[in-house]
Amino acid sequence: MKKHNFSAGPCILPQEVFEKASEAVLDFNNSGLSILEISHRSEAFVSVIEEARSLILEILGLQNKGYTALFLHGGASTQFLMTAYNLLEKKAAYTNTGTWSTKAIKEAKLFGEVVEVASSKDKNFAYIPKNYSIPTDADYFHCTSNNTIYGTQMKSFPKTEVPLVCDMSSDFLSRSLDFSQFDLIYAGAQKNMGPAGVAVAIIKEDILGKVKRQIPSMMNYKVHIEKDSMFNTPPVFAIYTSLLNLQWLKNKGGIAGIEGKNIEKAALLYNEIDRNPLFIGYANKEDRSIMNPTFNLIEGTDKATFDKLWKEANINGLNGHRVLGGYRASMYNALPLKSVQVLVDVMQQFEKIS
Amino acid sequence: MKKHNFSAGPCILPQEVFEKASEAVLDFNNSGLSILEISHRSEAFVSVIEEARSLILEILGLQNKGYTALFLHGGASTQFLMTAYNLLEKKAAYTNTGTWSTKAIKEAKLFGEVVEVASSKDKNFAYIPKNYSIPTDADYFHCTSNNTIYGTQMKSFPKTEVPLVCDMSSDFLSRSLDFSQFDLIYAGAQKNMGPAGVAVAIIKEDILGKVKRQIPSMMNYKVHIEKDSMFNTPPVFAIYTSLLNLQWLKNKGGIAGIEGKNIEKAALLYNEIDRNPLFIGYANKEDRSIMNPTFNLIEGTDKATFDKLWKEANINGLNGHRVLGGYRASMYNALPLKSVQVLVDVMQQFEKIS
Numbered sequence: 001m002k003k004h005n006f007s008a009g010p011c012i013l014p015q016e017v018f019e020k021a022s023e024a025v026l027d028f029n030n031s032g033l034s035i036l037e038i039s040h041r042s043e044a045f046v047s048v049i050e051e052a053r054s055l056i057l058e059i060l061g062l063q064n065k066g067y068t069a070l071f072l073h074g075g076a077s078t079q080f081l082m083t084a085y086n087l088l089e090k091k092a093a094y095t096n097t098g099t100w101s102t103k104a105i106k107e108a109k110l111f112g113e114v115v116e117v118a119s120s121k122d123k124n125f126a127y128i129p130k131n132y133s134i135p136t137d138a139d140y141f142h143c144t145s146n147n148t149i150y151g152t153q154m155k156s157f158p159k160t161e162v163p164l165v166c167d168m169s170s171d172f173l174s175r176s177l178d179f180s181q182f183d184l185i186y187a188g189a190q191k192n193m194g195p196a197g198v199a200v201a202i203i204k205e206d207i208l209g210k211v212k213r214q215i216p217s218m219m220n221y222k223v224h225i226e227k228d229s230m231f232n233t234p235p236v237f238a239i240y241t242s243l244l245n246l247q248w249l250k251n252k253g254g255i256a257g258i259e260g261k262n263i264e265k266a267a268l269l270y271n272e273i274d275r276n277p278l279f280i281g282y283a284n285k286e287d288r289s290i291m292n293p294t295f296n297l298i299e300g301t302d303k304a305t306f307d308k309l310w311k312e313a314n315i316n317g318l319n320g321h322r323v324l325g326g327y328r329a330s331m332y333n334a335l336p337l338k339s340v341q342v343l344v345d346v347m348q349q350f351e352k353i354s
Numbered sequence: 355m356k357k358h359n360f361s362a363g364p365c366i367l368p369q370e371v372f373e374k375a376s377e378a379v380l381d382f383n384n385s386g387l388s389i390l391e392i393s394h395r396s397e398a399f400v401s402v403i404e405e406a407r408s409l410i411l412e413i414l415g416l417q418n419k420g421y422t423a424l425f426l427h428g429g430a431s432t433q434f435l436m437t438a439y440n441l442l443e444k445k446a447a448y449t450n451t452g453t454w455s456t457k458a459i460k461e462a463k464l465f466g467e468v469v470e471v472a473s474s475k476d477k478n479f480a481y482i483p484k485n486y487s488i489p490t491d492a493d494y495f496h497c498t499s500n501n502t503i504y505g506t507q508m509k510s511f512p513k514t515e516v517p518l519v520c521d522m523s524s525d526f527l528s529r530s531l532d533f534s535q536f537d538l539i540y541a542g543a544q545k546n547m548g549p550a551g552v553a554v555a556i557i558k559e560d561i562l563g564k565v566k567r568q569i570p571s572m573m574n575y576k577v578h579i580e581k582d583s584m585f586n587t588p589p590v591f592a593i594y595t596s597l598l599n600l601q602w603l604k605n606k607g608g609i610a611g612i613e614g615k616n617i618e619k620a621a622l623l624y625n626e627i628d629r630n631p632l633f634i635g636y637a638n639k640e641d642r643s644i645m646n647p648t649f650n651l652i653e654g655t656d657k658a659t660f661d662k663l664w665k666e667a668n669i670n671g672l673n674g675h676r677v678l679g680g681y682r683a684s685m686y687n688a689l690p691l692k693s694v695q696v697l698v699d700v701m702q703q704f705e706k707i708s
Contacts, residue, residue: 001386002386002387003385003387005387005391007391007392009393009587010392010393010394010587010590011391012391013388013390013391018379018380018388018390018391021390022376022379023376025375025376025379026372032355032356032670033357033359033670034367034372036364036372036375036549036595037361037364037365037366037372038364039361039362039363039364039671041676073427073428073429073432073551074427074428075427075586075587076586077571077572077585077586078427078428078572080571080572081570081572081573106571107571107572110568110570188587190587195390195590196390196394196587196588196590197427197552197588197589197590197591197592198589214464216435216461216464217431217434217435217457217461218428218432218434218461219435231431232430233364233429233542233550234550234551235551235552235592236364236549236550236551237549237551237591238591238592314386316386316387317393322395
């Protein structure tokens with residue numbers, strides 16, 4: 001029996017993606033070969049990666065606007081480093097909105113000055129800072145659109161003259177935005193794009209080539225662009241499965257088709273968190289994440305009983321991140337509304353018996 | 355119908371590995387969850403990566419000898435960079451035995467002086483240089499054990515006082531060696547270890563911590579060691595499939611159990627290359643690779659007919675690398691002797707009709 005999987009990532013993907021990926025491990029498109037044993041230089045795989053690169057730009061509305069999509073090794077953590085390697089000549093501006101921003105800032109500091117233009121550390125990252133100013137002489141401005149651990153999400157992005165770089169790992173492909181406001185978007189795949197083991201970088205090419213340092217090949221966006229995202233052997237299976245997931249999303253009507261369902265799921269859960277006297281939300285209401293609602297039991301409630309109830313209801317992955325504790329219900333694109341309803345039912349059942 | 359897959363990598367893995375990996379994409383160990391949607395911090399996955407790290411040391415005979423095994427993002431190409439980042443303070447010694455050595459040298463030069471102590475570039479990498487000396491004040495000596503593209507292989511390794519670093523990507527786990535002579539072994543998985551998308555690094559820990567530069571977290575072996583190879587979300591599926599393959603290898607008797615079969619496969623093909631007047635081997639005989647025999651048709655033979663014959667025989671991946679041309683029959687651990695016999699039969703059939 002399938003679980004209701006609220007895992008923060010790696011996370012649930014559509015069942016049809018699991019089925020097609022499983023089949024391809026045995027026999028990829030009736031080729032007599034597993035997807036795991038085909039050459040990455042074969043026509044079959046080159047067409048997979050090219051379709052994936054093109055489809056992601058199509059879904060974001062960024063075709064023919066000077067952007068390139070790359071599938072890269074190393075997760076978003078390597079992007080913390082690559083953004084600075086490729087863009088930071090003297091000074092960069094960062095907001096600090098949680099664990100991942102903090103890590104991005106740490107890596108960037110190895111390459112130049114980092115101005116922390118805003119931080120929500122004073123309230124343990126429970127809100128999104130607003131009304132800060134970005135130095136116009138910064139090489140770029142970096143922000144984290146959604147903070148998986150704390151459950152906060154930027155609802156809008158600052159207008160700035162400097163290149164806008166966004167770590168969109170945990171809300172990528174979940175909501176409509178004018179993506180052309182960004183000059184570089186990166187995301188680890190293992191939320192709404194695919195399995196762990198690949199990251200995507202969407203780069204406006206004209207921001208590159210402005211730093212003087214020599215950049216190692218694997219860290220150099222230009223090298224990856226010149227080699228059509230195949231400088232070295234790419235993570236074939238993770239890219240193929242991402243393509244299956246992108247095709248599923250396109251068939252659902254793209255981001256516009258999925259966004260309403262994500263809002264509906266979030267409303268269902270947040271309404272219950274706010275209504276149910278035994279629960280309390282973590283993040284400031286106006287900054288709440290549609291993807292990762294974080295909440296806790298009020299003091300004095302019986303945690304063991306609640307934990308028993310949701311586990312019996314076949315729910316998986318509800319524990320909060322170890323740095324925050326409490327609960328986190330990650331509700332990515334592929335999570336059905338029904339799973340959220342099961343969680344809400346459990347919360348109501350818990351209220352009744354408490 | 356399954357193909358006879360001579361692909362150079364990604365390459366054939368055992369059929370039972372494909373079957374178990376395929377099953378886990380639908381349901382991992384009857385958990386009700388796909389291997390693609392489980393948290394990397396779950397007990398289930400932590401036990402996968404820990405078993406894989408331990409099993410690889412066991413197979414190499416390196417348990418309790420000061421070594422750690424890491425599963426890392428980025429392929430061997432990132433290891434070209436990481437080895438230098440972590441070990442190159444002033445000067446390193448490299449042999450240049452082909453395309454991959456050349457790339458490793460290029461990346462290392464960004465971090466310090468590189469002394470090319472030997473090269474086979476003068477004969478287009480058709481042999482392995484011998485009898486060179488390694489400066490005793492080098493921070494380390496780097497070599498490539500097997501040159502996938504040219505089909506050469508080091509049969510022994512120089513005795514040296516400096517740390518011995520080896521890119522073993524294309525013959526890792528294929529032959530018995532005293533692995534304790536190496537201080538750092540790295541390999542992209544996509545030959546004898548698993549699918550593309552993960553690399554392994556086997557590190558003697560006491561060689562670390564000797565460079566003064568600050569190393570970005572994702573490039574820092576010490577960071578990965580401290581975090582038990584889980585500094586960031588690892589490539590879960592690639593590691594799980596690697597574990598399945600390591601378990602298969604252990605059940606075959608480990609490296610000792612597979613080595614004889616690899617020698618037998620290589621002998622069968624090289625004997626035919628040498629016997630058949632229509633074919634000529636590329637590499638010097640004493641330096642021939644057991645993994646990647648490279649050969650060509652003699653001048654004046656009908657390439658189109660030979661190509662038609664092997665394709666009709668359901669053979670895949672026999673074309674040589676684009677930098678060398680000709681043919682390359684990669685014969686990794688999982689390739690059955692029967693597949694080599696099919697190729698030899700085709701070569702003999704071609705001789706008869708020519």
